[in-house]
Amino acid sequence: MMSHYLLELVLWMLLAFFIGCIFGYLLRLMFSEAGAETAEPAAAAPLKAAHSATPMAPKAAELAAVAGKMERPKGISAARGGKPDKLQRISGVGPKNEKVLHNLGFFHFDQIAAWTAEEIAWVDDHLKFNGRIKREEWTKQCRLLAEGKEEEFAKLFGTGGMKNKAGQTQSGARTRK
């Protein structure tokens, strides 16, 4: 009889323990989510800056500095005149990223060349690029391409998928990681 009593007690305690575990876990999850939402803008910058203690630190830190005030760049619904630029010429942009950029409303080099630091931060964050846009100098590449400075572009970034003098296709992979 006593063992029965003890067994029941242990079962009740176990039940309470498990309910407590679930409750505590959910409670913590709820609080941490609420905390992360409010604290993230302030906490993200030092965290990102701390993580970027690499040779690329200045650019990543710069990106982290504007990460708090990200701004979505304004895209357009369709390419002007129905003819998009070949965004794959940008070193670091392949067919997949070109499609992503199209979906975001970017079809032309001059659009990307006009991105501000806040807009770069937004796109970088949105596409989870971890500083690639800055690192690969997309805006500089696009400015050169938009202005038609092919020679300078080729010198700095390769031919970006265009044929070189020998007739070979050369990808602009200088900065590609």
Place this chain on the structure above:
Amino acid sequence: MNELFNFHDTWIVVEQNWWLVLLSLALGIWVGWTTCVRKNNAAQG
């Protein structure tokens, strides 16, 4: 055997040892809470 699984008057056990059940509940909450923290930290690292 039947007696072992007779939980008909089991609520009396809880009433008599409510502090033990409450203690287990508190312990469970603490374990759940800390487990969740550890998981979050691991995810960040």
